[in-house]
Amino acid sequence: MSITHNHYYLNSTITQQVCIRKPAWYPKQHLVEFPSLVLQLQLIVVYCLTQALHHTLFKHFGLPPLASQLTAGVILSPELYNGKMKVLKRAHESIFPEMSSDVWKGVAMLGFSLSIFIISVKTDFNLIKRTGKKPIVIGLLVLILTTFWNTTVALIYGKLTNLDKDQKQMRELTASASVLALSTFPVIAVLLSDLKLLNSELGRLALSCGIIGEVVGVSNTLVTKSIHHTITLLKQHKKRQVILQVGNRVVGLIAFLLCVIYIVRPWMTKIIKHTPKGRPVKDTYFIFVILLMLVGGIITDINGEFVIVGCFVMGAAVPAGPPLGSAIVNKFDTFILGILQPFLITMSAMRANVLQINFQDKLIRGELLVTLSAFAAKTIICLGCGWHYDMATSDALALAAIVSSKGIVDIGIYNMFIDSQMIGDSTYAYLILVTTVGAIIIPITITYLYHPLRKYAGYENRDIVTINSEAHLRIIACISRPDHVFAFAHLLALSNPSKNSMIVDVLHLIKLAGRAQPIFIAHDLQEGNASENMSYSEDVISAFSSILKRANMESLFTHFYTTVSQPKAMHGDICTLALDNLASLIVLPYHRKLSTLDGSIESEDPALRALNNNILERAPCSVGIFINRGTIKLPTFETSNLTSISVESQSTEKNEFSAAVIFIGGTDDQEAVSYAKRMSLGSKVWVLVIRIVAFGDDSELDLHDFKTLSEIREYKTNNPQFNYSEQVVRDGSQTAKMLRSITEEFDLIIVGRRHKMDCPQTSGLQQWSEVNELGILGDILASPDFPGNKTSILVIQHQKQWTFKGYK
Structure with a gap:
C-alpha cells in the first residue's frame, strides 16, 4: 500500500511515495x-x-x-x-x-x-x-x-x-x-x-x-x-x-x-x-x-x-x-x-x-x-x-x-x-x-x-546544654499551617518567654506553586517589593503577633521569615537560617493534625513528614518536633492531682503551666532537661523531671548523664519550680504504663528522641513504633489511642556533628 505526501516549498511541488507495511495485527482494511x-x-x-x-x-x-x-x-x-x-x-x-x-x-x-x-x-x-x-x-x-x-x-x-x-x-x-x-x-x-x-x-x-x-x-x-x-x-x-x-x-x-x-x-x-x-x-x-x-x-x-x-x-x-x-x-x-x-x-x-x-x-x-x-x-x-x-x-x-x-x-x-x-x-x-x-x-x-552539608560540618556546639543560662536562647519556629500559629504560641508560653531569655525566628513554610525558582524573604529587611513580600505571610504574621500580645509576650524578640520552595528542598532554607542566625533549636510541627477531643488523626501531611526527617538528619543545631494537643488558654495546674508520682518537694502555689521531662539517659535527654530548666526560670511553669530507672541495673552512669543528674539535684534545691522524681520499671511495658498514668496531669511532656538500642526501659517497644522521627517514647505519647488529649509533647534531638573527609 502506498500513500502520497505532497510537500510544498516556495513555488515548487515535490511528490514523494512511501510504502507502508500494514501490520498483520491491524484488523481494518484502511489506514484512516x-x-x-x-x-x-x-x-x-x-x-x-x-x-x-x-x-x-x-x-x-x-x-x-x-x-x-x-x-x-x-x-x-x-x-x-x-x-x-x-x-x-x-x-x-x-x-x-x-x-x-x-x-x-x-x-x-x-x-x-x-x-x-x-x-x-x-x-x-x-x-x-x-x-x-x-x-x-x-x-x-x-x-x-x-x-x-x-x-x-x-x-x-x-x-x-x-x-x-x-x-x-x-x-x-x-x-x-x-x-x-x-x-x-x-x-x-x-x-x-x-x-x-x-x-x-x-x-x-x-x-x-x-x-x-x-x-x-x-x-x-x-x-x-x-x-x-x-x-x-x-x-x-x-x-x-x-x-x-x-x-x-x-x-x-x-x-x-x-x-x-x-x-x-x-x-x-x-x-x-x-x-x-x-x-x-x-x-x-x-x-x-x-x-x-x-x-x-x-x-x-x-x-x-x-x-x-x-x-x-x-x-x-x-x-x-x-x-x-x-x-x-x-x-x-x-x-x-x-x-x-x-x-x-x-x-x-x-x-x-x-x-x-x-x-x-x-x-x-x-x-x-x-x-x-x-x-x-x-x-x-x-x-x-x-x-x-x-x-x-x-x-x-x-x-x-x-x-x-x-x-x-x-x-x-x-x-x-x-x-x-x-x-x-x-x-x-x-x-x-x-x-x-x-x-x-x-x-x-x-x-x-558539591556537598550542601559541608557548611554544617565542624565541632561548634549549637545546642541548649552548652548555652549559659543567662544568654539568649535562639529558636527557629517553623509554621506550615494556620493552626501551627496557636501551637507554637502555646509552646512559647511554656518556655519562659522574655526579651532577656529568648529570640524567636518564625519561618513560614509555603509550598512552591506556579514558580520554577524558590523564594526566601526576610520580612524585617523588606527585601525586594515590600508589598509583594508581605502578601505571602501577612495572615501568619498578624495572627502570631496578635497571639503574643494577648498572652503578654509582646516584649519577646520575634523576627519573621518566609520560604517558598519545594518540600523536598525546603530543609536547605531552614538549616541555612539556623546556621546564619546562630540558632540552638529548630522546632518543627508534627505532620499529623490530632483532634483535641479524642486524640484521633484528622489529617496527615506526607511532605511535612519528609521535611522533618530531612531536618533531623541535616540540622546544624538541636531539633524539636512539637505535637500540639492544647490551646493558648491552658488549664491551671493542681499539685494534688499528682497521685502516682513521689515528689520530694513541690510548690504549694498554683502555677499556670506544668511540664514533665522523661529522663532515661543520653544526649537527647540531657538536652530535654536543659530546655526544661530554662522553662522553670519563669514564675508560670512548674517542672518535674522523672527519671526512669531499670530494675536491678547496677551499671555505672555515663559521665554526662551523671553530671546532668547532679545538676538536677542541685538545681531543685534552689528553685521551687523545679522538681525531681525516680520511677523503677522492669521493661518497656511498665514504662508505657507509667507514661499513661501521668499524661493527664501535665500541659507539656518533653522527651528525648534517641535512646540506646539495648535500653531495658524501652525493651519490647521498638516493634510497636510507627513514627520513627518521634523516637520510641514520643511515638507512644503521640499515639491516637493514648490518653492525654490535652497534653502537648515536645520531642528533642541533640545537635548532630557533621564531619567530611578533608574538611575541618
Whole structure:
C-alpha cells in the first residue's frame, strides 16, 4: 500500500511515495485511524521504557529522568533492529513506521511549545531586579564570552581545514557553536530540582545566572536567526525582498510585544485582582489565556520567528504564583512533564542516528572541538569568577558543570534547527549524543564536587546544654499551617518567654506553586517589593503577633521569615537560617493534625513528614518536633492531682503551666532537661523531671548523664519550680504504663528522641513504633489511642556533628 505526501516549498511541488507495511495485527482494511492508533502505541512504549530504565537503573545512581529518556531513544533507534532478527524489525516498523514521523513531530512540537509556555509562567523575571552583582557578572560572562570564543574557534577550524568552502557545513558548525554556548534557566532549574539543590547556596547562584543567560540567550537566538535569514536573501540578490521582509518582521514583533505589555499583562493583573482570595480563577479566563498562548505562537511564526518565541512571551506575561500562574501550572504540569516531555526527548533521540556518527568526518571533528572549547570556556570563567568572589574551587567547578548542562530546551532547539535545515542529520545526531553523555556525567560530577552539608560540618556546639543560662536562647519556629500559629504560641508560653531569655525566628513554610525558582524573604529587611513580600505571610504574621500580645509576650524578640520552595528542598532554607542566625533549636510541627477531643488523626501531611526527617538528619543545631494537643488558654495546674508520682518537694502555689521531662539517659535527654530548666526560670511553669530507672541495673552512669543528674539535684534545691522524681520499671511495658498514668496531669511532656538500642526501659517497644522521627517514647505519647488529649509533647534531638573527609 502506498500513500502520497505532497510537500510544498516556495513555488515548487515535490511528490514523494512511501510504502507502508500494514501490520498483520491491524484488523481494518484502511489506514484512516492508523496514525492515531500508532501514536497511542508510541506514547505507551515510550512511557513504559523510560520509567523502567529510570526506576531500575538510573535512579539508583542519582541520575535525573532526562538520562533515561535519552537512553530510551537510543535503544529505540531503527539501526539496532536492522539485523537478522526480523521479528524485532517488523515490530519496530509496526510501532514506529516511517510515515508516523509527521504525526509524532507535530505532537512533540506542541509539547515543546507548552513546555516553554509553562516554564515561562514559572519564571519570576523580577528576580533580575533583585539579584545581586555576582550572578549578573557570572551569567553574562558565561554566555557572552563562551559564545564569542566558540564562534571564533569554529571559524578558525573552518579556515584551517578548508571547511569554510562548504557553506552548508560551516553554517552547521557555527549554529552548533552558538547552541552549545547557551546556559538556559529551565534546564538548570530542572537539574537542580532533580539533585535536590534548589535551596542550596550554589543552587540559588546557578538559578540567578541561568535567568540572566536565558533572557540574553533568547535575544541572541532571535538576532542570529534574523541575520542568517537576511544573509541568505542577500546571497540570492533579493535586496528589495530583504528590506520588506526584515521591516515587516521588526514591525510585527514590536507590535506584538507592545500588545502583550500594555494590553495582555494588565488584563491578567485585573483578573487576579477580581478573583477572591483563596478562590480559583474562572475556567473562562484560564481557557482564554491558553488561546492567547496559541495566538502568540502563530503571530511570531508569521513574522518569521520560531513558534516558541510567542509562547515564551505569553508565558512571561502571566503573573507568577497564585492564583493564575499556579492554576495554569497545576493543570498542565503533570501531563507535560509526565507524557509530552519524555515523548519529545525519547523520539528526538530515536530520530538521531547516534550509532552511525562518523568521527573521521571533518564536520564532526569540528563539532567535538567546539563542544570541548565551550566546556573549557565555562570552566575557566567559573573558576576565575569563583576566585574573585572567594568561592571554593570545588564549588566553582560544580557551577561550571551546572551551566554546561543540556536539557529539554536544547533538544527543542536541535529539532527546530534540523526542521528549518540549519543543521543536517549528522550534526543533529552528534548534538543528541552530547546531550545524552552530559545527562549521565554532569549529575555525577556535581554530586561528587558539591556537598550542601559541608557548611554544617565542624565541632561548634549549637545546642541548649552548652548555652549559659543567662544568654539568649535562639529558636527557629517553623509554621506550615494556620493552626501551627496557636501551637507554637502555646509552646512559647511554656518556655519562659522574655526579651532577656529568648529570640524567636518564625519561618513560614509555603509550598512552591506556579514558580520554577524558590523564594526566601526576610520580612524585617523588606527585601525586594515590600508589598509583594508581605502578601505571602501577612495572615501568619498578624495572627502570631496578635497571639503574643494577648498572652503578654509582646516584649519577646520575634523576627519573621518566609520560604517558598519545594518540600523536598525546603530543609536547605531552614538549616541555612539556623546556621546564619546562630540558632540552638529548630522546632518543627508534627505532620499529623490530632483532634483535641479524642486524640484521633484528622489529617496527615506526607511532605511535612519528609521535611522533618530531612531536618533531623541535616540540622546544624538541636531539633524539636512539637505535637500540639492544647490551646493558648491552658488549664491551671493542681499539685494534688499528682497521685502516682513521689515528689520530694513541690510548690504549694498554683502555677499556670506544668511540664514533665522523661529522663532515661543520653544526649537527647540531657538536652530535654536543659530546655526544661530554662522553662522553670519563669514564675508560670512548674517542672518535674522523672527519671526512669531499670530494675536491678547496677551499671555505672555515663559521665554526662551523671553530671546532668547532679545538676538536677542541685538545681531543685534552689528553685521551687523545679522538681525531681525516680520511677523503677522492669521493661518497656511498665514504662508505657507509667507514661499513661501521668499524661493527664501535665500541659507539656518533653522527651528525648534517641535512646540506646539495648535500653531495658524501652525493651519490647521498638516493634510497636510507627513514627520513627518521634523516637520510641514520643511515638507512644503521640499515639491516637493514648490518653492525654490535652497534653502537648515536645520531642528533642541533640545537635548532630557533621564531619567530611578533608574538611575541618
